[in-house]
Amino acid sequence: MFQVLAKASPALGPQVLVWAQTMASHQLRVAPPGALLKPLSVPNRLLLGAGPSNMAPRVQAAGRLQVIGVMHKEIFQVMDEIKQGIQYVFQTTNALTLAVSGPGHCALETALMNLLEPGDSFLVGANGMWGLRAVDIGERIGAHVHPMIKEPGGYYTLQEVEEGLAHHKPVLLFLTHGESSTGVLQPLDGYGELCHRYQCLLLVDAVASLGGAPLYMDQQGIDVLYSGSQKVLNSPPGTALLSFSNRAKHKVYTRKTKPVSFFMDVTLLANFWGCDDKPRTYHHTIPVTGLYSLRESLALMVEEGLEVSWRRHHEAMAYLHGRLQGLGLQLFVRDPATRLPTVTTVVVPSGYNWRDIVDYIMDSFSIEIMGGLGPSAGKVLRIGLLGCNASRENVDRLTEALKEALQHCSRNRL
Numbered sequence: 001m002f003q004v005l006a007k008a009s010p011a012l013g014p015q016v017l018v019w020a021q022t023m024a025s026h027q028l029r030v031a032p033p034g035a036l037l038k039p040l041s042v043p044n045r046l047l048l049g050a051g052p053s054n055m056a057p058r059v060q061a062a063g064r065l066q067v068i069g070v071m072h073k074e075i076f077q078v079m080d081e082i083k084q085g086i087q088y089v090f091q092t093t094n095a096l097t098l099a100v101s102g103p104g105h106c107a108l109e110t111a112l113m114n115l116l117e118p119g120d121s122f123l124v125g126a127n128g129m130w131g132l133r134a135v136d137i138g139e140r141i142g143a144h145v146h147p148m149i150k151e152p153g154g155y156y157t158l159q160e161v162e163e164g165l166a167h168h169k170p171v172l173l174f175l176t177h178g179e180s181s182t183g184v185l186q187p188l189d190g191y192g193e194l195c196h197r198y199q200c201l202l203l204v205d206a207v208a209s210l211g212g213a214p215l216y217m218d219q220q221g222i223d224v225l226y227s228g229s230q231k232v233l234n235s236p237p238g239t240a241l242l243s244f245s246n247r248a249k250h251k252v253y254t255r256k257t258k259p260v261s262f263f264m265d266v267t268l269l270a271n272f273w274g275c276d277d278k279p280r281t282y283h284h285t286i287p288v289t290g291l292y293s294l295r296e297s298l299a300l301m302v303e304e305g306l307e308v309s310w311r312r313h314h315e316a317m318a319y320l321h322g323r324l325q326g327l328g329l330q331l332f333v334r335d336p337a338t339r340l341p342t343v344t345t346v347v348v349p350s351g352y353n354w355r356d357i358v359d360y361i362m363d364s365f366s367i368e369i370m371g372g373l374g375p376s377a378g379k380v381l382r383i384g385l386l387g388c389n390a391s392r393e394n395v396d397r398l399t400e401a402l403k404e405a406l407q408h409c410s411r412n413r414l
């Protein structure tokens with residue numbers, strides 16, 4: 001057939017001739033995959049791991065709306081509403097507040113790419129997976145990274161942080177508010193002030209905690225805060241929230257070198273998101289439908305109220321902990337005051353392999369819970385109650401599943 005087209009093509013003009021000749025001199029060597037001729041199949045699961053969580057119905061509906069252009073005034077309106085929503089959930093008046101196009105990691109990289117220059121001293125609270133990621137990224141940027149390594153389950157006291165600040169004189173400190181690999185809630189009162197006394201900026205990861213535990217960006221003196229869309233906010237993965245204080249903004253705008261990433265350059269993103277006084281210019285094609293969903297997630301949080309959401313997560317956690325202890329299970333984080341409401345870690349009971357339990361609950365109940373991650377791998381089971389999933393009903397469903405799993409999965413059984 002291609003031969004025929006090629007022969008017929010002179011009559012169709014020179015452009016057609018080019019593609020017809022290209023086709024005539026090649027053959028498809030990769031066959032159309034049969035799998036793509038079958039309908040898409042996605043199971044219905046209750047996601048009680050550390051994320052992603054199930055989408056709220058209104059959020060899911062928003063994601064089905066039609067795409068519009070990224071320079072249309074209606075999308076600017078959506079972006080402005082998202083900014084206001086982020087300012088509310090972060091409790092900040094920072095003008096430099098926006099969503100990045102990517103998962104939580106993208107917000108972390110954006111923060112570090114813009115705040116650190118090669119040779120800068122960077123102090124990192126590494127009490128789980130996320131601090132270790134910050135260490136890795138900081139090293140790639142060429143910063144002098146000083147990890148404060150801690151066993152999983154611990155948090156950083158003001159005194160420990162002060163020792164690190166005095167010793168390493170960092171330009172930036174990284175802390176994880178909700179350490180979802182270990183189940184720890186890092187206290188934040190006083191840390192910002194302390195950093196500022198040492199001319200250091202405070203960067204906080206609130207991917208797992210935002211909306212589920214009290215957080216006050218401005219009052220707590222946090223200079224850069226980021227979070228994700230797919231945990232408490234119940235949005236699809238793919239957008240992340242990020243905000244810079246004036247102090248942090250000053251550091252970003254007075255850098256000696258350009259950040260290596262164009263995509264993550266905050267000065268360019270700030271313009272695209274209407275955070276400066278200049279007319280908006282195209283930077284990249286933002287995930288339009290992801291922003292619709294994020295807008296609706298933030299709207300749901302505004303309707304419920306942050307404090308109500310924090311309380312609901314705390315109550316769901318307390319109820320879960322009671323049920324777990326009723327099954328004879330032991331919580332991994334010793335100090336009740338530093339247990340993360342959104343993600344609970346349970347010690348893997350002796351005589352069990354964590355994977356058997358996780359698999360049993362998935363296979364028999366279509367419920368996802370997770371094993372440990374990074375430093376907590378093999379040590380814990382992780383149970384997430386994120387956003388609309390944080391309910392007594394879900395805790396009851398999970399407790400039943402866990403009870404049955406514990407009966408079936410013991411390695412000591414004859």
Ligand SMILES: *Cc1c(COP(=O)(O)O)cnc(C)c1O
Pocket residue numbers: 050051103104105106130176178179180181205206207208209228237
């Ligand atoms: C999930 C999570 C991340 C990573 O988010 P991604 O969207 O997977 O990139 C970072 N930090 C914490 C605390 C998390 O729970």
